[in-house]
Amino acid sequence: MAKKYDYIKKGLTDTGFRQTPWTVLMGILIVICSVLYATRWFAVVGVNPNLTELGSDVFLKYMFIIVTVERAAAVFVGMFRSQSKVDWALRINRIREILQMENPSKSVLRQVYVRENRLIKKLEQSEIIGEIDDVPANPTVQDYLGYLTSSKHAYEFQRARFNSVSSKYVAQIVFVIGIILAMLGLSIFNDLLQNMNLVSVLAQEIKNGTYTETGLVWQTGLLRFTDIIITGGLLGGGSAGLNELSNKMTEYLTKQ
Helix, strand or coil, X not given: CHHHHHHHHHHHHCCCCCHHHHHHHHXXXXXXXXXXXXXXXXXXXXECCCHHHHHHHHHHHXXXXXXXXXXXXXXXXXXXXXXXXXXXXXXXXXHHHHHCCCCCCHHHHHHHHHHHHHHXXXXXXXXXXXXXXXXXXXXXXXHHHHHHHHHHHHHHHHHHHHHHHHHHHHHHHHHHHHHHHHHCCCCCXXXXXXXXXXXXXHHHHHHHCCCCXXXXXXXXXXXXXXXXXXXXXXXXXHHHHHHHHHHHHHHHHHHC
């Protein structure tokens, strides 16, 4: 039984992230990039000076892309998981209907208990939910109500987990599509940075032999790699995350 709840313990006590190694790694990278800049292997990449004016347009553009991709991913996931979602909702609703009755008769509760107990046993055998104690030999109305309440709680927990897994699938699909779109040329850095093109031009000059600082090729590659990851992550965050960020930026700009 303990193994079935290991994922809960892991979620509450997860200490897999170690701050010190990541801090050391970031410190090393900062030193390396600083040295490369000091030796003119890297160029300065600035922020678009018109970002405050164009910020809303930029977010609106990506919002349309995210909503389109997210909706398509939700439809795809729903094709395989909608039926189970409906099943969990119906199970909860039929118990809630009984529990909301002011004075349910014992015979009605017994009929509902027999039906739910049959389903609960199957779910317990499949290890989908934890064990729920049966009512005693001579159950009272309160015994039936207690069993049905516990069953409803178990159903609600499983429905929440089911919805969470569905959302994770949608986010994964959106993230993968976002990475693909970014690799095909979609770039958020191109909207946020003012001299991404300058770095690319310098890299092209290096390729043609008219410029001598070869480090800019690496900088261009690293910028594009980071751009792909961030663009994919932005799309993978979904419309809710982008909308929240856009609202915060709008709120900040209106206070200026």
